[in-house]
Amino acid sequence: MSKLLELDHVTKLYPVGGLFSRQSIKAVNDVSFSLDADKPEIFAIVGESGSGKSTMAKMMLGNEVPNSGRLVFDGTDISTIRNRSQREAFMARVQPVFQNPFEAFNPLTRVDAYLFGTAHRFAGANNQAEKERVCDEALQRVGLSMAEIKGRFSHELSGGQLQRVAVARALIPSPKLIVADEPVSMVDASLRMSIVNLFRSLRDELKVSIIYITHDLATAYYISDRVIIMQKGVVIESGDARAVLDNPTHPYSIALKNAVLPPDPRAASAAIRLRSAAAAG
Numbered sequence: 001m002s003k004l005l006e007l008d009h010v011t012k013l014y015p016v017g018g019l020f021s022r023q024s025i026k027a028v029n030d031v032s033f034s035l036d037a038d039k040p041e042i043f044a045i046v047g048e049s050g051s052g053k054s055t056m057a058k059m060m061l062g063n064e065v066p067n068s069g070r071l072v073f074d075g076t077d078i079s080t081i082r083n084r085s086q087r088e089a090f091m092a093r094v095q096p097v098f099q100n101p102f103e104a105f106n107p108l109t110r111v112d113a114y115l116f117g118t119a120h121r122f123a124g125a126n127n128q129a130e131k132e133r134v135c136d137e138a139l140q141r142v143g144l145s146m147a148e149i150k151g152r153f154s155h156e157l158s159g160g161q162l163q164r165v166a167v168a169r170a171l172i173p174s175p176k177l178i179v180a181d182e183p184v185s186m187v188d189a190s191l192r193m194s195i196v197n198l199f200r201s202l203r204d205e206l207k208v209s210i211i212y213i214t215h216d217l218a219t220a221y222y223i224s225d226r227v228i229i230m231q232k233g234v235v236i237e238s239g240d241a242r243a244v245l246d247n248p249t250h251p252y253s254i255a256l257k258n259a260v261l262p263p264d265p266r267a268a269s270a271a272i273r274l275r276s277a278a279a280a281g
Contacts, residue, residue, distance in 0.1 A: 001036050001037070001038065001039075002037040002075075003035065003037060003074075004036060004037040004176060004177060005034060005060070005071075005072070005074075005177060005209075005211075006034040006071070007031055007032055007033055007034065007069065007070075007071050007072075008069050008070045009032050009069040009070075010056075010066045010068070010069035010071060011026060011028060011029055011067050012026070012028040012052075012055050012059060012064060012067055012233075013027070013067045014027050026233045027052045027055040027233050028056055028059070029052070029232075029233040029234045030069070030234070031052075031069075031230075031233075032069075033228060033235075037176075040203050040204075040207045040208060040209045041203065041209055041225040041226060042203055042209070042210045042212050042223050042224050042225050043209070043210070043224065043225065043226050043227070044212045044213075044220040044224035044226070044227040044228070044241060045057075045211065045214075045227075045228055046216075046220050046227055046228070046229045046230065047215065047229060047231060048215050048231075049215070050232065051230040051232065051233070052230050052233035052234075053181075053213045053214075054181055054213065055233075056230075057096070057179050057181040057211070057213055060073075060078070060094070060179050061094065062078045062079075062081055062090060062094075065079045066079070073090070073093070074093065074176070076090070078090070088122075091173070092122050092173040092174075092175065093173070093175050093176050093177065094176070094177045094178075094179065095171075095173060095175040096170065096178070096181065097163075097178060097179070097180040097181070098166070098182075099181055099182040099183065099185055099186055100186045101159060101162035101163040101165070101166050101187075102155075104166055105154040105162065105166075107153060107154050107155055108153075109153075110151055110152065110153055111149050111153065111157065111162070111165055112135070112146070112151065112152070114165075114169055115131075115135040115138070115139075115168065115169055115172065116128075116132075119131045119135050119172055122172055122173035123174075132146055135168070135172065138168040138171045139164075139165070139168045141168065141171055141202070141206070142164040142165075142168045142171075142198055143164060143194075143198070144161065144164055144165065148161075149161075158191075159186060159187050159191070160187050160188060160191035160194060160195065163186075163195055164195070164198070167195075167202075175208060176208065176209065177209050177210070178199075178202070178209075178210045179210075180199065180210055180211065180213060182213060182214055182215070183195060183212070183214075184214075184216070184219060185214070185215070185216070193222075196222060196223050199212065199223055200223050217245060217256055217257055220241065221241060221242070221245045224241035225240075225241060226238070226239065226240060227239070227240075227241040227244050227245065229248070229250070229253050229256070231250075236250045236252055236253065237249065237250050237253050245257065
């Protein structure tokens with residue numbers, strides 16, 4: 001079975017201690033996993049801040065190069081992508097969705113300008129009518145429309161709407177892989193499940209694989225097919241998401257599970273009340 005993405009003993013070091021120091025830390029330490037090309041899935045990378053999960057995202061997007069090991073996307077070693085045409089071809093197939101949608105869009109630029117630019121660059125849309133058609137199709141996929149966002153600035157949209165626009169923008173090139181780095185952490189709790197459910201529909205309807213990077217075990221449990229849990233750059237547990245998260249074996253994973261709240265706000269409130277009652281009793 002051919003591989004869409006393959007990480008083979010990937011390690012990433014960062015120097016510490018100043019310009020002349022020889023010390024370094026391993027942000028990612030000997031990580032290996034793969035995604036099959038013909039089996040779209042949501043693959044979760046779970047860990048707290050400093051676990052190495054965002055460094056993994058940067059390497060998968062070609063923004064960082066590993067010190068050792070290989071990252072291969074669709075048969076191409078990502079570290080060998082050098083010139084503009086290679087980069088453009090790669091970006092057409094691998095798209096990011098970042099944590100804070102308000103940082104992804106310049107507040108002085110209309111949101112639709114970003115969509116039109118992506119449609120021209122990656123979808124070959126050369127006139128305004130074609131750009132609007134391509135963008136509206138992508139927006140419809142995420143529950144929005146061109147009429148809702150045309151001419152508007154980022155501050156005129158809610159965080160949930162803007163994150164949906166970011167996902168729509170990522171869909172315009174028809175990618176095979178989306179790397180979503182903490183995509184719901186800056187979205188209001190009442191809207192998180194709508195974004196999470198959106199990723200499930202993209203997997204099922206568009207056959208897009210998604211790397212879902214999060215510190216939130218609840219949403220990882222809800223949407224993921226497989227999961228790895230990272231601590232200080234090391235994968236400490238991996239496998240089927242339900243099997244790993246229902247019965248974690250590593251102390252760190254158990255601690256994360258014990259601290260988690262359900263993704264639905266009403267269920268989370270009920271859990272808080274139960275915990276408070278148990279603590280009081």
